[in-house]
Every structure is written in structure tokens, then in C-alpha cells.
Amino acid sequence: MNAILPWAIDFALLCFTLAMGCALLRLLRGPTAQDRVLAVDTLYFSGMLTVLTLGIDFRSMIYFDIALLMALFGFVSSTAMAKFLLRGEVIEP
Amino acid sequence: MKQQPLLAVLGVFLTVMWLLLNDSLSVGQLALGALCAALISFAVARLRPLRARPRRLHLAIGLLFQVGLDIIRSNLAVGRLILSTSHRSPHSAFIQIPLELRDPHGLAILSLIVTATPGTVWSGHDADHNVLTLHVLDLQDEAIWVHTIKQRYERPLMEIFE
């Protein structure tokens, strides 16, 4: 009965990997630039969830800090790219 | 003098964040967090030309629960739409909603709520006429959406911020 948690962790990791695959396909195929930015955002986000799940798997709290940093960097990078699409420059004078 | 309560709210929020980040409740961390929070909230007060005056904060708790419930509900709806086998594409459209809420902080929170709920994205706001443009993924009845946004979210936000 106690094998249910490792099984669930494996299942969740599989789901996140498939989600990253979908986002990668959209990144390669996306007709417009904003599609690609959206795909990168989804990739970053699925990566963050993967790191969190691995943290549960290894019973280590260090993964929490990595996940927090990934969430922040994902936000900064995709916002910078979206802003570039919107205005043509990231930091306005 | 009117700004004092808000500074306290920001300070308490930052202290709680600090304690969560360090994952401890020791006296040393509490003191350090409170010191940092006080310094940051005084520094930030100079950067904000505009101040929110939230009142009746107890209404915010009810709003938070409502938003959580709606997020779960609309997640299910959008999931069903994605997994539906029929190959019709969803009837997505932009709708215009005239708003009465004027406070910029209230509008900012309304935009976060609307966008965080799957199925609707805030896609523009006309400041002159105070009209919100909303993109809805699967539009069936426009009047229901207008009614939902106005009754469920705008009313409590107006009571909190105005």
C-alpha cells in the first residue's frame, strides 16, 4: 500500500514530460512569435513542476528553492519577450 | 496619517513572506524579517504616487474563496472543452463590459482575477469610457458573462476599494 506515492510521482513526472513535449511541438511549429513565447512559458512552468515533484521523490527541501527561482526567472523571461513583442524594446528610456 | 494602516499591511505581509521563506518562527528571524519589512515598506512608500485605501478587508476573504471555487469550476469546463472529441472549435469571442469600478488598484485585482480564471482573459481597458474588453474561450450567452463579472467580482471590489 505504501508504494502508492512513488507510483503517483512517476505518473506525475510522465504527465509533465508529455506536457513539455506538447509545448516543445508548439514552440517548433508555432506560426506566430507570440505562440512561441507562450510555449516557452509553458515549458518553464512544466519544468518547475517537475523539479517540485522530484523534490518530493528525493525528500529534499533544496528543490523548493530551485523551483521558486525557476518560477521567478520564467516570469521575467517570458514577460521580457512579451514586452519586446508589444513595444519593440524591453526597457523603455 | 491615513496611510499608516496600509503601510502596516504591507509590512506584515512582507514579514510573513520572510518567515515562510526561511521556514522558521524563531525570534531572530522574526526580528530580522520585521526590520527588513519596515525598511522596504518605507522605501516603497516613496515610490508609489498613488495609494490604495482598502476598507472592509473581511470582504476580501469571501472574495478569495469565491475566486478559488470559480478557478476549480472553470478548470473543469476548459478541460472538458479540450478533451471533447467533436472537432468543432470553441466559439471564442471578445465581449465589452462597461464597468463602474474606477479605483486603479481595484481594476488591477479584477484583471488578475479574470485572467487567472481559465476561459477568460482580460484583453484591454478603455480608461476614458471605463469599458473592459474580455476574451471568452467558449461564449454561449454574453449577458450571463456580463452579469457574472459585475455581480461576483466588481461589486465586492467596489465595496473594498471605494
Next chain:
Amino acid sequence: MNAASVPLWAALPAALLLVCGGLITLIGALGLLRFDAFYARLHAPTMGTTLGAGCVLLASILVFSALAQRPVLHEVLITVCLLITSPITTMLLMRAALLRRQG
């Protein structure tokens, strides 16, 4: 893997939450592929960033609280951070798409 085992009262709901979170994130990413208009695609990943992330973070809180025998709540920080930041990206992308369509 660490030998420390999670008690059943935490393992069962955590497993359920992990499965739910994984499925919801996967469905959101599938929507990214399935819809044919960009405006429709923009809605799909929101599923993952709200309920999917919420499930995984709740599972993480449960497991670590059970292991440490005290409430470990710091995953709440990621939830707050995601709830504030992910709508901003979505709104910026929506406005960029509207602008680029006109231009």
C-alpha cells in the same frame, strides 16, 4: 531514494493530488496543441498554472509536513508568486497579439 517513509494519511491524498495535478497540466498543454486560433490557445496553459500547480504544491506541503512532523508551509510562496505573475504574462501576450494583428 531516502528510506524515510511517509505515513499513509499523508501519502494517500498526496498521491491523489499529484495524479490530478499531472493530468490537469497535461490537458492544459494538450490544449496548446489542439486549438487552432492563438486567442483560444492562450487560455489552455492557465489551467496548469492555477489548479495544476495548486495540486502539486499542496501535495508537497502534505509530504514535507508529514516527514518533518511540523507544518512546512513555504510552498505557499510559489503559489502566491504564480498567482500574481502568470496572469501578467498572459495579459501582455494578449495585448501583443492584438497589436501585431493590427500592425
